[in-house]
Amino acid sequence: MLRNPVDGTRLRILTWLSEPAVAERGLTADDVATQLGVPRPVALTHLRLLTALGLLRTCADRRYVRRDEVRIAEVAHLFEKGW
Template sequence: MLDVEVLKALGNDRRLAILGWLRDPVAHFPAQRDGDLVEDGVCSVYIAEKLGVSAPTASEHLRLLTATGLLRAKRIKQWTFYRRDEQRIAAVQRMLGGGW
């Protein structure tokens, strides 16, 4: 069953952009010193920069996407890296009857 928080997460253009960029992180983000873009995810600093928002604003978007299971977070040193949870996204897509 779909949770209202998932619908809230998907109802924001910036969060949808994050999900789209993370589908192919190599095409959308520069190489990182720590963490592999595909295996570990993208550093929140790069996501905030690409969104053109402050780190706290990006963190709130990322927190909601992580809380709904659409993203997975991984700590490496003092940084948090994010990548899509493809199984969860596929389940939500099936429930919504669409693809994104």
């Protein structure tokens, strides 16, 4: 789910969201579309998938998303155990 066989877009979004300046503010679908050079609906699809997986959470205004570090740590732990 994280690695798109073509380009790894979702993994790039998660990595980008770990940068301190971006992590503090969060990202919008428009930010992702601009940064990755994809149409907004494509960016929105990636963000919705990552949110549905629990790896991102929406902020109060529901426009911005941030990483859910607790969930990411849980998933990383599962993979470390050979899930």
